[in-house]
Amino acid sequence: MSDEHQPEEPTSDEPTQPLAGWRAPAPQPQPQPQPQPQGQAYGQEPGMLAGPPPATVPFGPPGPPRPDVAYFGPGPGPGPYPPGYGQPADPARARRLPLWMWPAVAAVALVVGVLGGLAGGALQDELSSQRGTIDNGLDGVRTQTAAPLDADNGSVPAVAQALLPSTVQIVAGAEGQGGRATGSGFVLDREGHVVTNNHVVASAVENDGPLVVIDHEGERHEATVVGRSSVYDLAVLDVDGAESLEPAALGASQVLHVGDPVIAFGAPLGLSQTVTSGIVSALNRPVTTSGESDDDSSYINAVQTDAAINPGNSGGPLVNLAGEVVGVNSAIATNGGVAGEAGNIGVGFAIPIEQVRTTVDQILRTGEAEYPVIGAQVRTGGEPDSEGATITEVMPDTPAERAGLKKDDVITAVGDQPVSDGIALIVAIRTHLPGETVTMSVLRGGEEQTVEVELDGKVG
Helix, strand or coil, X not given: CCCCCCCCCCECCECCCCCCCCCCCCCCXXXXXXXXXXXXXXXXXXXXXXXXXXXXXXXXXXXXXXXCCCCCCCXXXXXXCCCXXXXXXXXXXXXXXXXXXXXXXXXXXXXXXXXXXXXXXXXXXXXXXCCCCXXXXXXXXXXXXXXXXXXXXXXXXXHHHHHHHHEEEEEECCCCCCCCEXXXXXXXXXXXXXXECHHHHHXXXXXXXXXXXXXXXXXXXXXXXXXXXXXXXXXXXEECCCCCCCCCEECXXXXXXXXXXXXXXXXXXXXXXXXXXXEEEEEEEEEEECCCCHHHCEEEEEEEECCCCCCCCCCCEEECCCCEEEEEEEEEEECCEEECCCXXXXXXXXXXXXXXXXXXXXXXXXXXXXXXXXCEEECCCCCCCCCCEEEEEECCCCHHHHHCCCCCCEEEEECCEECCCHHHHHHHHCCCCCCCEEEEEEEECCEEEXXXXXXXXXXX
């Protein structure tokens, strides 16, 4: 259709000049033009100068809007009229959504609600989680997986050069205050976690004292305790700015042999970056360091060494010649028993790295560590001629009672591990995990039998 108005061609039905007596035929009814929205000419964009509408588009007569007509502003769409132009005014119809849209609206609302709940839960977990904990434990941190040296390396200086950057000194408590302690530790991962002994940090934690970690370059870092276990005498620290420190590689104590060379690292008597060497003197040595209660006492299935260990070495690594940590130095023997505050006489004890892995993994996950229990009391001293560990009491509704153990039963072995006394029994049990089922050899009335005990767990 042309935008210009074309003159109509003359036809024989209507002469070009009026004739006498001729009367014009009655006008034919014309289509009633539709009303147009007021305030703006159709097709005029805001800001355009007003002008006449195209000749071919009917422009509605002026007047107030009709109540039975819905008026819509200009918009895109085919034809000369905007979409919806001239439709009946029905607000309910205008607001009504197609039926197919309701499931979509519901789905969107559900998704938004779920995402909001997850975000809120994540925020709550973040706020409530303990600093330094990792959901996946050791699997969630970046540890050193490869030994820094060859397994047949025979050089103590090479081991010292490889491990000194991973060894730290720990100062626990304020200077001049009672309970201030110094100890050692090693860098576990690139997230800034450090492993040490519980007895190094216990006093500072209980007295809300400061914890400072001093790295191999003498730089001081503030630290907080992620978690600790008095039963296994282990603690994990979260150290500010320690992410750049080099983690130590973790090895295995189970492949050690008596006589193998080992090197001890730490800060004995406050002398940082000290290295001493010796051999493995014994393996699977049951050792206990007494606390205020049995639950606070540390029972160690220890690696014994003659490498010089003194106060301040506690928490430092015991290392093989490949530069791998095989234990955590924890105690020394004295003429008066096992202690951590006497001088070296060539009998030191380290927590096996297998136990360190288990306890550290638990602490990283939850800030706590669990140890296994059977729910029975045993005699732990004065049994030089004992055939095993004598049960003195069985508590009700415990694994020991459910397994049929009784007072005066003598346990002689846990699995294939012989038990000589009560301390050996506790150590043997604590090499397992809560929930495991262990087989115990028991003497009752002179007859030997075996029982299966499913271990319970306790935090400590």
